[in-house]
Amino acid sequence: EAQVTQNPRYLITVTGKKLTVTCSQNMNHEYMSWYRQDPGLGLRQIYYSMNVEVTDKGDVPEGYKVSRKEKRNFPLILESPSPNQTSLYFCASSLLEGMETQYFGPGTRLLVL
Amino acid sequence: TQLLEQSPQFLSIQEGENLTVYCNSSSVFSSLQWYRQEPGEGPVLLVTVVTGGEVKKLKRLTFQFGDARKDSSLHITAAQPGDTGLYLCAATAPNNNDMRFGAGTRLTVKP
Numbered sequence: 001e002a003q004v005t006q007n008p009r010y011l012i013t014v015t016g017k018k019l020t021v022t023c024s025q026n027m028n029h030e031y032m033s034w035y036r037q038d039p040g041l042g043l044r045q046i047y048y049s050m051n052v053e054v055t056d057k058g059d060v061p062e063g064y065k066v067s068r069k070e071k072r073n074f075p076l077i078l079e080s081p082s083p084n085q086t087s088l089y090f091c092a093s094s095l096l097e098g099m100e101t102q103y104f105g106p107g108t109r110l111l112v113l
Numbered sequence: 114t115q116l117l118e119q120s121p122q123f124l125s126i127q128e129g130e131n132l133t134v135y136c137n138s139s140s141v142f143s144s145l146q147w148y149r150q151e152p153g154e155g156p157v158l159l160v161t162v163v164t165g166g167e168v169k170k171l172k173r174l175t176f177q178f179g180d181a182r183k184d185s186s187l188h189i190t191a192a193q194p195g196d197t198g199l200y201l202c203a204a205t206a207p208n209n210n211d212m213r214f215g216a217g218t219r220l221t222v223k224p
Contacts, residue, residue, distance in 0.1 A: 004155075033212070042119075042201060042216035043156070059213070090155050102146075102212070104155025 023091030
């Protein structure tokens with residue numbers, strides 16, 4: 001089954017404790033991206049990647065890191081989480097950016113205390 | 114300030130009614146997409162519009178892209194409770210690789 005998977009689905013952590021949210025897709029897509037979704041603000045893009053070893057900042061990259069060592073994986077790293085990073089995070093992938101269908105993962109709900 | 118302004122923010126209607134939601138911007142886009150998101154899930158693509166003035170139909174849903182490619186509308190005919198969800202528009206600007214989303218319209222269709 002073609003899908004985007006994220007782990008964990010739910011995470012409660014404390015300020016400053018490094019964490020990684022994994023994202024994996026099995027569709028051989030070049031383009032992957034991370035979004036955060038907050039009430040009244042919609043989805044805001046954090047980082048995106050056009051292909052392996054190519055990553056770019058989106059709208060709200062501060063406090064986040066990503067890597068794209070393999071085509072299928074695109075982990076999101078919070079080196080020192082803060083409470084304002086409490087949010088719902090989505091990973092997405094598509095063949096190419098722009099007009100192509102983006103497939104979204106199920107989301108990761110993060111609470112930073 | 115949202116690059117894409119969606120209205121209304123909330124909409125609650127009875128089953129069988131028609132409705133239109135809007136996605137507006139001052140920017141020109143190369144393409145615009147509409148997604149629907151249900152609670153606990155990620156957004157799912159409904160349609161992509163590319164050409165100014167384009168109209169696409171998906172069963173009871175009609176999508177229109179403005180002539181100037183700055184705005185779009187989604188019209189639902191005879192809404193059903195299964196249409197309940199968060200409707201998001203998203204767009205990519207010309208010569209730009211990042212996709213921007215509107216804040217969404219939360220639709221509730223009551224039986």
